[in-house]
Amino acid sequence: MRVGVLTGGGDCPGLNAVIRAVVRKGVRQHGFEFLGYRDGWKGPLEGLTMPLGIEQCRGILPRGGTILGSSRTNPFKLEDGVQQITDNLARDGVDALIAIGGEDTLGVATKLADLGVKVVGVPKTIDNDLSGTDFTFGFDTAVNIATDAIDRLHTTAESHHRVLVVEVMGRHAGWIALHAGIAGGASAVLIPEQPFDIEAVCRHVEARFESEYAPIIVVSEGAVPREGGDMTLVSGEKDDFGHVRLGGIGDRLASEIEHRTGKEARAVVLGHVQRGGTPTAFDRWLATRFGLQAADAVAEGDFGTMMALRGTRIERVPLAEGTGELKVVSPEEYAEAEVFFG
Secondary structure (H helix, E strand, O other): OEEEEEEOOOOOOOHHHHHHHHHHHHHHOOOOEEEEEOOOOHHHHHOOEEEEOOHHHOOOOOOOOOOOOOOOOOHHHOOOHHHHHHHHHHHOOOOEEEEEEOHHHHHHHHHHHHOOOOEEEEEEOOOOOEOOOOOOEOHHHHHHHHHHHHHHHHHHHHHHOOEEEEEEOOOOOOHHHHHHHHHOOOOEEEOOOOOEOHHHHHHHHHHHHHOOOOOEEEEEOOOOEOOOOOOOEEEEEEOOOOOEEEOOHHHHHHHHHHHHHOOOEEEEEOHHHHOOOOOOHHHHHHHHHHHHHHHHHHHOOOOOEEEEEEOOEEEEEEHHHHHOOEOOOOHHHHHHHHOOOO
16 A cells, blocks of 8 residues: 655644654555655645655654645645645555644545545644644643743843743644743733733732742733734734734733833743754654554554544544644633732
């Protein structure tokens, strides 16, 4: 059997670990031949391929990024896009496809599976917002990077007696902010699920200074204030999946805090550094297990499924279950963090 592999969407630590595991098990235990599709769905759409075997996967386990490249291409936005994909899969002799990606990439995979394409999905997103799985690989790395940054910022905040606002990724879900904020001892955590009260934030800031500690505020890029509750945009231009580019809430919040409290405030935007570099041990472990199970799913003809972590077990769930709705922070989970605010 000849199997195509692609990685789509935003960069994510652990992608190479999935590719390596899929190829190792597929070749050695199932006798598969693999073909790499480059740059997400652009690969099978335009016939962009590369050799993919055990040799190409040597040494890639600890590497960030993806040897296959990625993009946010949406074939359903193009006339005859789906037909081009099915034609190219047939031309390349590909019997099945393993798609590694987040909500958008797996959303395309779900639609293709409904049209008869033999697809298996592997979930990835640093945002941890796919509903079908307890955790996605990449999230642990992003949280560790953000926590390390917060730890370092505490010392400079104390030295200069200033407020530091740390903006992390999280368009619609605040998992990175919540986990990193709790782990890093933040004075407040602001997430998209809970519109924030700027007056309450300023009270937290003043209370923190009264205890002779400088505050650290962690905010998701998609967080919104109750007053004028719009996401802060870098650009109104949308990508192929309808997403605008977010950014700037950190600067906006720091400016408002400084204006209302009279305390010096600075914003630190972590941005794409959260996506890059070496994956943590947990993300390598999870990504590897996802890859091993994906190879088995193809061998068993269990198409239209996605790998999912449930407790400590890797299970297969319908692709639609993983992409049907976003997994967001509940009020109860957020309330746990509020104990430490101020």
